[in-house]
Amino acid sequence: MFKKRVKLVSRMAIFMTLLLFALFVLIRFLDPFQDDYWSVIFDFIGSFHPVILHLPIGLWFGVLALFVLHFFQRERVQESLVFGSALVTLVFAIFTFAAGFVLYLGGGYGSGSIAFHMYSSLAFLTALIAFVIGFGGGFGSLYCTLTAITTSAILLISGHAGGVITHGEPLDRAPWRVFAARQAKAEALALGKTGEGHVFADLVMPILNEKCIACHGTERAKGRLQMDSYIDLIKGGSKGLAYVPGDLSASLMITRMHLPLEHSERMPPAERPQLDAGELAFLEWWVTAGLPENQLVRDTMIPEEHALYVNSLIGNSEEAMQAQALKMRKNALMAAYAEIQAQFPGVLVQSIQNDAVFELSSSSMFGYNEEAVREALAPLAESVVRIDWNRRPLDASWIHLFAQSKSLQVLNLTDCDFSADALSVLLAKKNSLKKINLTGTAFSDRHIDHLIENSGIETIVLTDTDLSKSGFSRLISDLPGTQVISNFSL
Numbered sequence: 507m508f509k510k511r512v513k514l515v516s517r518m519a520i521f522m523t524l525l526l527f528a529l530f531v532l533i534r535f536l537d538p539f540q541d542d543y544w545s546v547i548f549d550f551i552g553s554f555h556p557v558i559l560h561l562p563i564g565l566w567f568g569v570l571a572l573f574v575l576h577f578f579q580r581e582r583v584q585e586s587l588v589f590g591s592a593l594v595t596l597v598f599a600i601f602t603f604a605a606g607f608v609l610y611l612g613g614g615y616g617s618g619s620i621a622f623h624m625y626s627s628l629a630f631l632t633a634l635i636a637f638v639i640g641f642g643g644g645f646g647s648l649y650c651t652l653t654a655i656t657t658s659a660i661l662l663i664s665g666h667a668g669g670v671i672t673h674g675e676p677l678d679r680a681p682w683r684v685f686a687a688r689q690a691k692a693e694a695l696a697l698g699k700t701g702e703g704h705v706f707a708d709l710v711m712p713i714l715n716e717k718c719i720a721c722h723g724t725e726r727a728k729g730r731l732q733m734d735s736y737i738d739l740i741k742g743g744s745k746g747l748a749y750v751p752g753d754l755s756a757s758l759m760i761t762r763m764h765l766p767l768e769h770s771e772r773m774p775p776a777e778r779p780q781l782d783a784g785e786l787a788f789l790e791w792w793v794t795a796g797l798p799e800n801q802l803v804r805d806t807m808i809p810e811e812h813a814l815y816v817n818s819l820i821g822n823s824e825e826a827m828q829a830q831a832l833k834m835r836k837n838a839l840m841a842a843y844a845e846i847q848a849q850f851p852g853v854l855v856q857s858i859q860n861d862a863v864f865e866l867s868s869s870s871m872f873g874y875n876e877e878a879v880r881e882a883l884a885p886l887a888e889s890v891v892r893i894d895w896n897r898r899p900l901d902a903s904w905i906h907l908f909a910q911s912k913s914l915q916v917l918n919l920t921d922c923d924f925s926a927d928a929l930s931v932l933l934a935k936k937n938s939l940k941k942i943n944l945t946g947t948a949f950s951d952r953h954i955d956h957l958i959e960n961s962g963i964e965t966i967v968l969t970d971t972d973l974s975k976s977g978f979s980r981l982i983s984d985l986p987g988t989q990v991i992s993n994f995s996l
C-alpha cells in the first residue's frame with residue numbers, strides 16, 4: 507500500500523518537473539515578457555520567490571536530519587515521516603523554483619550568475635526527486651545516502667549563488683577587499699583631481715552607481731535597462747532610450763526622475779534614496795552637453811554652478827577644499843550683505859557684481875544710527891575694498907572696524923577728523939592699498955613708514971597735512987613708482 511502510493515506520488519513529481527521543464531524551454535524561447543500585461547502578472551508571481559525560498563532549504567535539512575535518525579533508529583523515526591517531509595520539501599522546492607524562474611524572466615536580470623543559480627537549482631530539484639523516488643521505492647541505503655549528500659551539496663552551491671545575486675558576494679565585504687576598494691577609490695579621486703579623470707566615469711557613474719545600479723546593473727536590469735556603461739545607457743531599455751546625448755526631454759533617465767514621487771514610473775522609486783538637487787542638475791547638464799564617453803574632466807568647461815558637486819567628488823585636493831571653503835564664505839558674506847541692504851540701503855555697495863567685495867561710503871550714512879550700522883557691518887569688514895569717509899569724525903569704533911579691512915584698496919579720508927594715533931592704527935598692515943587720500947587730516951611724518959611698507963601703492967594724496975618737505979622727499983625716494991601729491995613739489 508505504502509509503496510503503491512510512493513509510486514504514484516513519484517510519478518506525479520516527475521511529471522510536474524517535466525512539465526515545468528517544458529514550460530521553461532518554451533518561455534525561454536518565446537519570451538512573452540515584453541508584454542506589459544504579462545510582466546505585471548509574472549512580477550507578482552515572482553515576488554514570492556524571496557519570501558518562500560528559505561522554506562525548502564530549511565525543510566531539506568530537516569529531512570536530512572530525519573533521514574540520519576531513521577538510519578540509526580528505525581523504530582522511532584519511521585520511514586513514512588522521512589518520506590512525507592521529503593515530499594513536502596519537494597512541493598515547496600518546485601514552487602520556489604517556478605517563482606524564481608518567473609522572477610528571472612520578468613525581472614530583466616542579466617545573464618551572469620543568475621543562470622548558474624537557475625541551473626543549479628534545477629539540479630537540486632532533480633537530485634531531490636531522485637532521493638524521494640529512491641527512498642520511497644526502497645532503493646537501499648547506499649543509493650539514498652548518496653542522493654541525500656548530492657542534494658545537500660547542490661543546495662548549498664545553488665543557495666550561495668542565489669545569495670550572491672541579492673546580497674552580493676560575501677567575500678566582497680572581507681576586510682582586505684574593502685581596503686583595496688578604498689585604495690582604488692582614492693586613486694580614482696586623485697586622477698579626477700588632476701583632471702585626468704573622465705566626466706562620465708568619474709562624475710556621472712558615481713551617481714548612477716549609488717542611485718540606480720542596484721536595479722539597473724548586470725545582475726538585475728529592470729525594464730531591461732542596464733546603466734553600468736555608456737553603451738548600455740545609449741542602448742536604453744524596453745520602453746525606449748534612456749540617454750540621448752544632447753536631448754534632455756528624449757532621455758528617459760531624466761524625464762523619469764522628474765515624475766512626481768508617487769508616480770509608479772518615478773525613478774528612483776519613491777522608497778529608494780533620491781538624487782539631491784546638485785546631482786540631478788549635474789546629470790541634466792551632462793545629458794544636455796552630450797559629451798562622449800572619453801571626455802576628460804580637464805578638457806571640459808563645467809559650469810560654475812556644478813562646482814560644489816564636482817568638488818564633492820574629486821575635491822580632496824587642497825585647491826578643491828579651499829574652493830569649497832571660499833564658496834561657503836562667499837555665501838555667508840552675501841547673506842550678511844543682503845541683510846545690510848535690507849536694513850540700511852545704500853551704505854554698502856558691491857564693488858564687483860556677484861562678488862563678495864564691498865564699498866563703504868559715509869555719505870549714504872545719513873539718517874541711520876551709526877552704531878547699528880557699525881554692528882551690521884562687522885561681519886563684512888574684511889571684505890571692504892573701498893572706504894570713502896569725507897568730512898566726518900572718525901571715532902575709535904570706526905577706526906577699529908576699518909583696521910580690520912585687510913583687503914582695502916582705496917581709502918579716502920578727505921578732511922576727516924581723527925587723531926594722529928588713530929591714523930597709525932588705521933594704516934598698519936594695509937598691504938593691498940592702491941590709492942589713499944588724506945587731504946586735510948592729521949597725517950604727519952611719523953606715519954610715513956606705514957606707507958613705505960606698501961610698495962604696491964599707486965597714488966598718495968597728502969595736501970594740507972602736517973607732512974614736512976623732508977618727509978615728502980623721503981616718500982618720493984622710497985616709493986619711486988608712486989604718485990605723491992602734496993603741497994610740495996619736486
Ligand code: HEC
Pocket residue numbers: 714717718719720721722728729730731742743744745746747748758759760762763770771772773774775778781
Ligand atoms: C528599486 C529599483 C530601482 C532603482 C533603484 C531604479 N530603478 Fe529604474 N526601473 C525600475 C523598474 C522595476 C523598472 C521597470 C518598470 C518601469 O518601467 O517603471 C525601471 C525602469 C526604468 C527606466 C525605463 C527602462 C525601460 O526602457 O523600460 C528608466 C529610464 C529607469 N528605470 C531609470 C532609472 C534611473 C535613472 C535610476 C537611478 C537614478 C533608476 N532607474 C533606479 C527599478 C529601479
